Amino acid sequence: MRTLCSSTLIGEFFVIGFAGLVAMKDDSLAMSTVWWVCGVAMVLSVLLCGMVTRPGGVQLGWALQIGLILSGFVVPTMFFLGAVFAGLWWASVHYGRRIDEIKAQWAEQQTAGASAGPDAA
Numbered sequence: 001m002r003t004l005c006s007s008t009l010i011g012e013f014f015v016i017g018f019a020g021l022v023a024m025k026d027d028s029l030a031m032s033t034v035w036w037v038c039g040v041a042m043v044l045s046v047l048l049c050g051m052v053t054r055p056g057g058v059q060l061g062w063a064l065q066i067g068l069i070l071s072g073f074v075v076p077t078m079f080f081l082g083a084v085f086a087g088l089w090w091a092s093v094h095y096g097r098r099i100d101e102i103k104a105q106w107a108e109q110q111t112a113g114a115s116a117g118p119d120a121a
Contacts, residue, residue, distance in 0.1 A: 001053065002053050004096040004099075009049050009064075010046075010049065011085070011088070015081055026074070041064065045064060065082065070082070
């Protein structure tokens with residue numbers, strides 16, 4: 001799960017940065033506010049890469065997805081990109097957990113086969 005979720009989060013890091021560049025063009029927004037918000041979101045996306053397997057990591061990831069979608073009120077394209085990344089986040093969590101389960105089952109089978117010895121076959 002960690003690899004898939006981290007890949008999604010790193011992709012979001014770049015999308016948030018590019019959205020910040022687009023938001024800078026809006027005269028009604030202060031540049032410092034845009035970069036504070038984008039900077040915090042970018043740092044959060046990188047920190048979540050290491051926290052995704054810890055308690056609350058996936059929930060924080062969902063909070064980031066919601067924030068990404070809501071950023072569409074500033075940069076309308078982010079409604080679409082936020083929804084795409086929310087879908088990627090769901091797939092990363094869902095299939096990542098499934099892959100982890102399969103790996104654990106495989107490792108358990110290998111351990112059971114090794115402890116039975118060569119005469120077991």
